[in-house]
Amino acid sequence: MAVVPAAETLDGLKDRFDLGVFVGDLALDEEVTSDDESLEGLQQELDNCKNDQEVANILASGIKLREYTKGVENNIRQIELxxxxxxxxxxxxxxSLHDQICDCDNILLQMETVLTGFQxxxxxxxxxxxxxQEKSMDMGLKLKNRKAAESKLSKFVEDIxxxxxxxxxxxxxxxNDEYMKTLETLSKKIKFIDADPMVKSxxxxxxxxxxxxxLRQKAVSKIFEFVIQKFYALRKPKTNIQILQQSVLLKYKYTINFLKEHAKEIYAEVRTAYIDTMNKVLSAHFRAYIQALEKLQMDIATSTDLLGVETRSTGFIFSIGKEPLKTRPSVFALGERINILKEIDQPALIPHIAEAKSQKYSYEVLFRSLQKLLIDTATSE
Structure with a gap:
């Protein structure tokens, strides 16, 4: 019988298995005939065990396989005991554990009964x-419809x-201010009645x-009287037109808008009255302003000042003496009058202040002042 050296490595054992060695060992330990056990497939099993670490260790130690198997069986038997x-x-x-499990089963059975009842x-x-839930949905739908109807009905009642x-x-x-707010409310009600066809029916x-x-007729009548009184106040002498326009007419401008929307004929009369009033007032003011400006005019040249004029006397008794020819061109010189172009946007002159200071101005300055006042007045209107 060939003996495998113990010093050979595990890899060498895997490559040098000898089936005859193991068969011989089995035959020496126990007389086993071919009728009792079959060795068919042993080589395949040995090949499958080549890579098994435990089998390789057993073979390396030189222990016989059957002895090792008996040792393992004895260990298993001892562990079983x-x-x-x-x-x-x-x-x-x-x-005790069995009793507890039985008790748990009984408790779980009772719980199952209770839970079944709960179910x-x-x-x-x-x-x-x-x-x-169905009743709640029906009630919710009814409530929603009632709220929608209430909302529309309340708005209708409030508007009418x-x-x-x-x-x-x-x-x-x-x-006054409260009257203006009430007019706005009345205007909304009138528009609501006229605009909505369902309201008319x-x-x-x-x-x-x-x-x-x-109420509309009463409001129109009161507004007409109020506005006409303010127009008459504009015609009074020494009335500050701008203050009256800004503090009264502009403040109560909604009264005019109310007339324009709900009383067009009265609005046309008021508009005509205002135009007539302002025409008379502004015409009088501008005439007085022009007269005051004429007093401030500086005489630069007269009708006798010509470019070509004879300097020597004609010898007649009633002939008028003339200035020397050397001073005559200065009459037509532009001089400082060109500065008027730099003062186009300056405020208009105030005649009584200039007159108090004994100031005189050229015709160009007075013309600019008049045009400036006219532009400001038209823009304000």
Whole structure:
């Protein structure tokens, strides 16, 4: 029988397996005939064990395979006996564990019964909740429709109703800021009645429309009287037109807008009256201003100042003496009058201030002042 040296490495053992060696060993230890065991497939199993580390270690140590197998079986048997002893020692604990498991089973069974009852009750509650949900959806839809109807109805009532306070202000109130706000509210109501065709077909309009029309007529009458009085104030002597326009007419300009929207004929009369008033007032002011400017004019040349004039006397008794010819060209010189081009945007002259200072101005300065005042007045209007 060939013996494998123990000093050979694991790789060498894997490459040098000899089937005869192992078969011979098996035959020497136990008489095994070919009838008892078959060696078919042994070589394939040995080839499969080449890469097994445990088998390689056994072969390297020189231990016979059957002896190693018996040792392993003995170890397993001993472990089995030890396990049985451990089980016997823990038998009381296992019995207690078994009892606890049985108790848990009973508790879980009771819980299952309770949960089954809960499931049944939840099923019935679910059906009730479904019914309540349907009722809630119906009620929500009804509430939504009622809110929409209430919103439209409240807006309609608010737009068409005429509060007693509005009637008192329009009829008996003075023209002030509160009166302006009330006029705006009345204007919205009139527009609402005229613009919406559904309002015209409503029965509520039959009760409200006469009152609204009377309020409109009263407001137009009061506005007309108020504005005409202010126009008359413009015609009074020594009236500051700009202050009256800005503090009164401009402040209450909505009254004119109200007439323009809801009383076009009265608006045309007011507009004509204003144009006539301002025409007379401004014409008088400009005439007085022109007369005052004429007093400030500086005489630079007269009708006798000509470019070509004879310097010597004609000898007649009534002949008028002339200045020497050398001073005559200065009359037509531009001089400092060209500075007027740099003062185009300066304010207009104030005649009484200039007259108090005894100042005189050339015709160009006076003309610019007049045109500046005219432009400012037209722009203001």
């Amino acid at each position: 030890d396990s049985i002893q451990d089980y016997i020692k823990e038998s009381e604990n296992l019995v 049944t009750e939840i099923g019935s509650i679910s059906s009730e909740i479904k019914v309540l 109703i005429v509060p007693p306070r509005m009637i008192d202000i329009i009829v008996d109130g003075e023209v 409503s029965k509520a309009l039959k009760d409200v429309q006469p009152e609204v029309e009377r």
